[in-house]
Amino acid sequence: MTTAAPALSLTDRASYDHAVEQALAASAAYYGDGDTTLDDASYDVLARGIAAYELAHPDHVRADSPTGKVSGGVGDVAHTVAMLSLDNVFDAEGLVKWDASLARRIDHPVEGGYAVEPKLDGAAMAARYRDGRLVQLVGRGNGTHGEDLSHAIGSIIGLPAQVPGGATVEIRGEVLLTRDQFEKANEIRAAHHAKVFSNPRNGTAGTLRAKDRPYTIKTTFFAYGALELDGAGFLTGTSHEAVMSQVAALGVQTTSATDIGLRVYATLAQAQARVEEIQQLRPELPFGIDGVVIKANDYAEQQAAGFGTRHPHWAIAYKLPPVEAQTKLLAVEWNIGRTGHIAPRAVLEPVEVDGSTVTYATLHNPAFIRNSDLKVGDTVLLYKAGDIIPRVEAPVVTLRTGEETDIVLPEACPGCGGDIDKSGERWECAGGASGGCGKIPSLRYAVGRDQLDIDGLGVTYLEALVEAGLVDDVADLFFLTREQLAEATGSDKRADSLLVQLAKAKKQPLSRVFCALGVVRTGRTLSREIARHFGTMDAIRAATADELAEVNKLPGANAPKIAAHVATLGPVIDKLAKAGVNMVEPAADDADTVSKPLAGETVVVTGGMHGPLAGRNRNEMNELIERAAGTASSSVSKKTTILVAGEGAGSKLAKAEQLGTRVLTEDEFAALVADYLA
Numbered sequence: 001m002t003t004a005a006p007a008l009s010l011t012d013r014a015s016y017d018h019a020v021e022q023a024l025a026a027s028a029a030y031y032g033d034g035d036t037t038l039d040d041a042s043y044d045v046l047a048r049g050i051a052a053y054e055l056a057h058p059d060h061v062r063a064d065s066p067t068g069k070v071s072g073g074v075g076d077v078a079h080t081v082a083m084l085s086l087d088n089v090f091d092a093e094g095l096v097k098w099d100a101s102l103a104r105r106i107d108h109p110v111e112g113g114y115a116v117e118p119k120l121d122g123a124a125m126a127a128r129y130r131d132g133r134l135v136q137l138v139g140r141g142n143g144t145h146g147e148d149l150s151h152a153i154g155s156i157i158g159l160p161a162q163v164p165g166g167a168t169v170e171i172r173g174e175v176l177l178t179r180d181q182f183e184k185a186n187e188i189r190a191a192h193h194a195k196v197f198s199n200p201r202n203g204t205a206g207t208l209r210a211k212d213r214p215y216t217i218k219t220t221f222f223a224y225g226a227l228e229l230d231g232a233g234f235l236t237g238t239s240h241e242a243v244m245s246q247v248a249a250l251g252v253q254t255t256s257a258t259d260i261g262l263r264v265y266a267t268l269a270q271a272q273a274r275v276e277e278i279q280q281l282r283p284e285l286p287f288g289i290d291g292v293v294i295k296a297n298d299y300a301e302q303q304a305a306g307f308g309t310r311h312p313h314w315a316i317a318y319k320l321p322p323v324e325a326q327t328k329l330l331a332v333e334w335n336i337g338r339t340g341h342i343a344p345r346a347v348l349e350p351v352e353v354d355g356s357t358v359t360y361a362t363l364h365n366p367a368f369i370r371n372s373d374l375k376v377g378d379t380v381l382l383y384k385a386g387d388i389i390p391r392v393e394a395p396v397v398t399l400r401t402g403e404e405t406d407i408v409l410p411e412a413c414p415g416c417g418g419d420i421d422k423s424g425e426r427w428e429c430a431g432g433a434s435g436g437c438g439k440i441p442s443l444r445y446a447v448g449r450d451q452l453d454i455d456g457l458g459v460t461y462l463e464a465l466v467e468a469g470l471v472d473d474v475a476d477l478f479f480l481t482r483e484q485l486a487e488a489t490g491s492d493k494r495a496d497s498l499l500v501q502l503a504k505a506k507k508q509p510l511s512r513v514f515c516a517l518g519v520v521r522t523g524r525t526l527s528r529e530i531a532r533h534f535g536t537m538d539a540i541r542a543a544t545a546d547e548l549a550e551v552n553k554l555p556g557a558n559a560p561k562i563a564a565h566v567a568t569l570g571p572v573i574d575k576l577a578k579a580g581v582n583m584v585e586p587a588a589d590d591a592d593t594v595s596k597p598l599a600g601e602t603v604v605v606t607g608g609m610h611g612p613l614a615g616r617n618r619n620e621m622n623e624l625i626e627r628a629a630g631t632a633s634s635s636v637s638k639k640t641t642i643l644v645a646g647e648g649a650g651s652k653l654a655k656a657e658q659l660g661t662r663v664l665t666e667d668e669f670a671a672l673v674a675d676y677l678a
């Protein structure tokens, strides 16, 4: 599959010194703010060049050389056991060599099998549980000491604050931003005028380090190891697999929650086959991986193999092709993008990344261009993984020739030629939703949770569909074929689930269908009132301004505007009807949020979920609450109206009791939302 990556050939001491300094600077940036200007593959070439030179010139080795060390942030929390990196191989041949050296170290071929799991691309973290409570988070740091990241407790999905059985144990794993979390994080950052994250790994590092932000960015944890803490004797398993099941039983997320979770194979050939399988699945994964980790499964064999200064001998990272590359920025185009803003797009010298050829990438907004000092003609770092929109991360300033030119910012809206609203970080068409400029925002509104509720049809896919000329208005969505959806979303699986969602959306009550049209001066409530008042779409279309004005509380000037807009929407409504979208408001009230069991309730969940709620993580519990029309919250306050107390509920339960909040057991809560459990 992948070919062995080349090493840089360093011929003299000066070039060696230069390479070490370059690597140190890149490393400091990589583990610091995450804004290195070297892509990982180039860094690896550099690092291997350094290692090769050192092998040939042992007397020249610098004390600060990155070889043989774990690099990372600085911290002062001593690790229980050194937190190391992993050695790499790049192909099947490399894996066979690693296996042979492992066999030499343990004096016989591996007998306890090979554990194969994804190499998650985030930040390493040790999570310490004492007496069942999550008490401390520690970053990898330099391997012996890590940074205290405990302030992130509560914002990491998959790391419960409380585990059953009063366990005392240290769990190690990777914190990352899933693709959804990454998109969301950048939306939040844009709204707060903060710099966008250039890739999920860098976003994870930045998020973990940040302390006093006015907003919270959720991350996700997957465990891949555990250690004894305080000699508690919690870990009884004698293999990686057995220990990981112990971890999963605590309710901590492990990779078995994914399609590419831990599997153990008797032979290396089977492990190699699994690597290839995981590589196939990579584009569909909800998070980024940069390789596959293969470990001797048996603890006795691990112990016999032992550790080097930088990595254990019993594990190896099989690197997959990089998701970063360098290419040239040829030009910048300006388009109306996400939420109607005017978005700069990079036109690139085509480059192959993550199995596809990239020609365009996002440049986010004018502020990004200004802050990154990007110029046309620059060599740039590009990131592209799975379904994330390719993005330019930074210019490689050291490669400038002097021929580069400044990027010209637009004077007029590229959509309609009108004025640009430059008051925010993102520039917007001053003409708002009128003209072609509002297409994406109105589609986004139409598929939103309170309208057609088409889950999974995010702005990225909407943009792809609009750009491909397949979708011009909401009705066009219902005529998309599986192939078109697969092409736009990059996945057959996603296309299938969107088809299911679209079929479901056709049955939405008129109030939602009407709301999805985004008629001026109407929102959720008024759409519901109009739908109930008239009963059918035909009746709404036939209504005069005076008849519309009869609908509850409609201020005078609004009715004619609504009527006029509905008239211009005639062709879209006809297309919706042709697609089989429901045009009638059901007589019963079942479409009404108010009738749902958690309407008006603010619900906090604490402790581990069992019984009918077993296996639901916090995120899924929150979705359940929202499906039943409640508001999910993570902390108990005066606003909380219900606390669901699962096993091991602690401080939140105490607080709820103190505040007199209604407390429900898991079973009581499950009964309350029984209709929404599916």
Ligand SMILES: NC(=O)c1ccc[n+]([C@@H]2O[C@H](COP(=O)([O-])OP(=O)(O)OC[C@H]3O[C@@H](n4cnc5c(N)ncnc54)[C@H](O)[C@@H]3O)[C@@H](O)[C@H]2O)c1
Pocket: 026, 027, 030, 036, 037, 038, 039, 040, 041, 043, 044, 070, 071, 084, 085, 086, 117, 118, 119, 120, 121, 122, 123, 124, 125, 140, 173, 174, 224, 293, 317
């Ligand atoms: N671009 C740059 O400037 C730059 C600078 C420094 C390092 N780097 C990159 O970082 C790499 C080296 O960094 P590193 O030392 O952090 O190594 P690494 O990140 O490649 O591998 C070790 C890490 O893998 C993680 N991991 C993920 N899944 C795992 C699993 N299932 N089991 C065990 N561990 C798992 C752990 O966090 C562990 O610390 C280089 O190869 C290079 O690509 C890049």
Ligand SMILES: [Zn+2]
Pocket: 413, 414, 415, 416, 417, 418, 429, 430, 431, 435, 437
């Ligand atoms: Zn415009």
